[in-house]
Amino acid sequence: MTITRKAFLGSWLALLSVGSAFAQGKPASSIQASRIAKQPTSSAQSAAATAAQNPGERKFQANCNRCHNAPEQLSPRIAGTVVRHMRVRASLSAEDERDILRYLAP
Amino acid sequence: MPSTYRWKFRKILSLLLLLPASALMAQNTPIISGGVGFLNSTNAGENSFQLVLAPVVAIPLGRHFLVESRFDFREFYNRQNGTSGPYEGTFFKSTQYLQLDYIASPKLTFTAGRFLTPFGTYNERLSAIWIQNLQDSPLIFPIGTRTTGSSDGVMVRGSLLSQPKVQISYAGYFSVSSDVDQFQSARSAGDRISVYFPTRRVEIGTSYARFLQGTRNNSLGAHFWWQPWNSPLQVRSEYAHGEHAQGYWLEASYRLSQWRGADSIVGRIEPLFRMQQVFRNSPGPGDGLPSADTKQADFGFDYHMPHEVRLNTSYSRKFSANGNANIWNMSLTYRFLFPAWRGHQ
Numbered sequence: 061m062t063i064t065r066k067a068f069l070g071s072w073l074a075l076l077s078v079g080s081a082f083a084q085g086k087p088a089s090s091i092q093a094s095r096i097a098k099q100p101t102s103s104a105q106s107a108a109a110t111a112a113q114n115p116g117e118r119k120f121q122a123n124c125n126r127c128h129n130a131p132e133q134l135s136p137r138i139a140g141t142v143v144r145h146m147r148v149r150a151s152l153s154a155e156d157e158r159d160i161l162r163y164l165a166p
Numbered sequence: 167m168p169s170t171y172r173w174k175f176r177k178i179l180s181l182l183l184l185l186p187a188s189a190l191m192a193q194n195t196p197i198i199s200g201g202v203g204f205l206n207s208t209n210a211g212e213n214s215f216q217l218v219l220a221p222v223v224a225i226p227l228g229r230h231f232l233v234e235s236r237f238d239f240r241e242f243y244n245r246q247n248g249t250s251g252p253y254e255g256t257f258f259k260s261t262q263y264l265q266l267d268y269i270a271s272p273k274l275t276f277t278a279g280r281f282l283t284p285f286g287t288y289n290e291r292l293s294a295i296w297i298q299n300l301q302d303s304p305l306i307f308p309i310g311t312r313t314t315g316s317s318d319g320v321m322v323r324g325s326l327l328s329q330p331k332v333q334i335s336y337a338g339y340f341s342v343s344s345d346v347d348q349f350q351s352a353r354s355a356g357d358r359i360s361v362y363f364p365t366r367r368v369e370i371g372t373s374y375a376r377f378l379q380g381t382r383n384n385s386l387g388a389h390f391w392w393q394p395w396n397s398p399l400q401v402r403s404e405y406a407h408g409e410h411a412q413g414y415w416l417e418a419s420y421r422l423s424q425w426r427g428a429d430s431i432v433g434r435i436e437p438l439f440r441m442q443q444v445f446r447n448s449p450g451p452g453d454g455l456p457s458a459d460t461k462q463a464d465f466g467f468d469y470h471m472p473h474e475v476r477l478n479t480s481y482s483r484k485f486s487a488n489g490n491a492n493i494w495n496m497s498l499t500y501r502f503l504f505p506a507w508r509g510h511q
Binding site: 118119122123126127128129131132134135136137138139140141142144145147148149150151152153154155156161165 | 199
């Protein structure tokens with residue numbers, strides 16, 4: 061193994077350790093808000109909370125977000141095309157398509 | 167022209183005129199999307215570079231039709247003699263899908279043309295360069311997809327059941343044999359059924375494909391995904407059994423988004439691990455699978471940068487009867503998405 065490879069692996073492991081330590085070192089209450097950190101802790105709470113969310117947002121997170129993140133910017137002009145494209149690719153129902161479109165382009 | 171024919175002619179003409187007109191309506195402007203990437207790989211000491219452009223085009227036609235396509239253009243550079251000699255480039259292009267979809271009802275969509283073979287989950291969901299976590303596709307990828315991953319023919323798919331607690335989706339296809347450049351496919355048929363529990367974010371499913379030309383054989387697959395709501399953990403796995411081999415892959419990733427949010431410096435980091443194995447039952451020349459029993463562990467480290475840029479790095483150790491190897495991968499990708507033309511606000 062060359063020195064470059066060793067350096068790459070060493071940096072990779074160091075970054076991984078630091079990242080993991082940061083992620084686990086803070087108690088849950090002090091972690092700043094983020095979309096994922098806001099998720100409740102038990103599945104019962106999860107079901108209740110997700111039901112209370114915007115149905116489009118809930119469906120986006122339950123379906124689309126499993127494979128990819130939401131686009132950072134989405135022009136309202138193309139929102140319908142994007143959602144229809146994903147309806148076919150992800151086998152979404154017509155109702156899911158409507159709700160997700162309403163969420164992405166209110 | 168008799169009045170009945172004239173009326174029919176006018177009706178068809180107005181429909182043809184309305185189709186592109188409806189595409190110009192708000193929210194339905196055609197899109198150009200996809201990804202560009204720079205890929206570097208060192209596999210058993212052989213270094214290679216790739217410049218990739220993978221555009222996606224989607225054009226809605228009226229309320230029920232959609233034309234969509236994805237192409238792949240790449241320039242592949244490697245050394246003339248593997249590990250020595252000057253670098254030389256080879257250009258590859260492929261049509262991954264070019265299909266017309268007809269959304270017939272809330273639960274049924276007909277597709278005709280060239281489409282991604284619906285076997286397992288990797289091919290349809292994770293193969294795009296701007297989505298994949300690891301640069302290399304799983305070792306068992308060719309099982310059920312016949313190496314190219316695309317089929318020419320017809321497909322029906324949709325959502326059979328969509329309830330808050332359970333969703334069932336299906337896909338079934340028939341593909342013809344084709345040797346046309348950019349449209350190579352095998353005569354085959356198959357299906358996939360998936361059951362998804364949104365409240366648990368658990369999905370299980372099975373796939374089946376039957377190869378219908380030459381020696382007929384079956385491929386079977388199963389997949390399991392789990393992405394808990396309360397954690398950025400993602401667990402994805404597939405098992406596939408083919409005529410000459412079987413195997414599995416299991417991938418776990420954990421984005422560190424619980425530290426200062428997904429957009430913080432640390433929150434953009436996503437370490438991941440994939441374990442995969444292939445067991446050879448008998449020789450299968452040209453099936454795209456390793457020629458001997460192979461075990462591979464992939465350690466990935468991805469960084470989700472702002473503006474849809476992504477850096478994926480990985481180290482893999484491959485154990486095989488044909489020789490062990492180290493594989494180092496690095497890729498930088500950018501995902502783009504914009505209207506094909508200005509359209510109306």
